[in-house]
Amino acid sequence: MKEGEYKSEEKKLNLVEELKKKFGKNFFIKVVVLAAFLSLSAQKGEAQNQSKTVIKNEIPVDAAIQKEFEDQKEFLVDWFSNRIIPDEDLQKKFEDAKPHILKNLETVFLKGDTLPFAIGMWHNDTISINAKLFNRQGDPFYGTSKNTLVHELSHDAFPMKKSAGGYHPDMPEWMLTIIQNAIEKSLPDDSDWQNKSTDMQESELYLRTPEEIYAHICAFRKEYNLRPNQIITEKDCHLEEWPKDKNVRELRMIISDPDILIDLLNKLP
Numbered sequence: 001m002k003e004g005e006y007k008s009e010e011k012k013l014n015l016v017e018e019l020k021k022k023f024g025k026n027f028f029i030k031v032v033v034l035a036a037f038l039s040l041s042a043q044k045g046e047a048q049n050q051s052k053t054v055i056k057n058e059i060p061v062d063a064a065i066q067k068e069f070e071d072q073k074e075f076l077v078d079w080f081s082n083r084i085i086p087d088e089d090l091q092k093k094f095e096d097a098k099p100h101i102l103k104n105l106e107t108v109f110l111k112g113d114t115l116p117f118a119i120g121m122w123h124n125d126t127i128s129i130n131a132k133l134f135n136r137q138g139d140p141f142y143g144t145s146k147n148t149l150v151h152e153l154s155h156d157a158f159p160m161k162k163s164a165g166g167y168h169p170d171m172p173e174w175m176l177t178i179i180q181n182a183i184e185k186s187l188p189d190d191s192d193w194q195n196k197s198t199d200m201q202e203s204e205l206y207l208r209t210p211e212e213i214y215a216h217i218c219a220f221r222k223e224y225n226l227r228p229n230q231i232i233t234e235k236d237c238h239l240e241e242w243p244k245d246k247n248v249r250e251l252r253m254i255i256s257d258p259d260i261l262i263d264l265l266n267k268l269p
């Protein structure tokens with residue numbers, strides 16, 4: 001968890017406190033997202049953020065990254081096009097949502113960026129990729145975030161929508177319910193939670209948002225070459241291995257019960 005930790009720990013915490021004062025509790029989710037952008041991304045190399053200001057210093061992406069983007073987009077489009085959810089009722093609901101999901105993915109742009117704290121980031125129809133980090137052999141993040149683009153593309157399939165009270169993922173209610181139930185069943189007990197630093201708590205709150213869980217599920221499927229019409233069992237989840245991919249590690253940290261994880265993998269689009 002502490003590997004590659006960013007040095008200005010205190011600065012981050014001060015910033016979070018300042019933002020809490022400034023925006024109040026109604027904007028807590030935005031604060032959490034921003035805090036997570038600063039902290040998680042330093043530790044784990046990826047973040048999603050609603051703020052326009054963090055996108056800067058556009059730099060060209062090379063052909064290899066462009067190809068990776070096209071490949072990972074193809075994986076996700078193929079997944080949605082051929083997805084069969086074992087539960088028939090859920091499959092019917094998914095079929096209703098499918099055209100909208102595929103339409104969202106029609107327009108998505110890739111942008112090279114320096115993103116000092118992150119590997120990748122989604123905002124509106126644009127995915128920014130830290131071309132230097134994503135491409136650099138020997139970087140601590142290199143190879144651990146290879147499913148970053150699937151993760152970010154999944155945000156584009158279910159974009160965040162602004163409405164009264166903050167941002168909400170544009171996911172059908174039944175999907176949100178499935179994910180929120182899994183999150184609730186996976187909450188750590190109180191004593192565990194209180195022993196964690198504020199920074200750690202905020203990182204975990206961020207990972208526990210439905211759109212993050214879903215993005216991690218998509219990356220998990222890519223990492224283990226799961227098929228869209230496959231009924232997932234424990235052996236497909238490689239639970240005995242230490243996960244190389246950080247999306248898989250984070251998902252298993254948040255959804256630690258294998259049965260809950262398998263249920264999510266089988267029920268979600």
Ligand SMILES: [Zn+2]
Nearest residue numbers: 047048212215
């Ligand atoms: Zn994300």
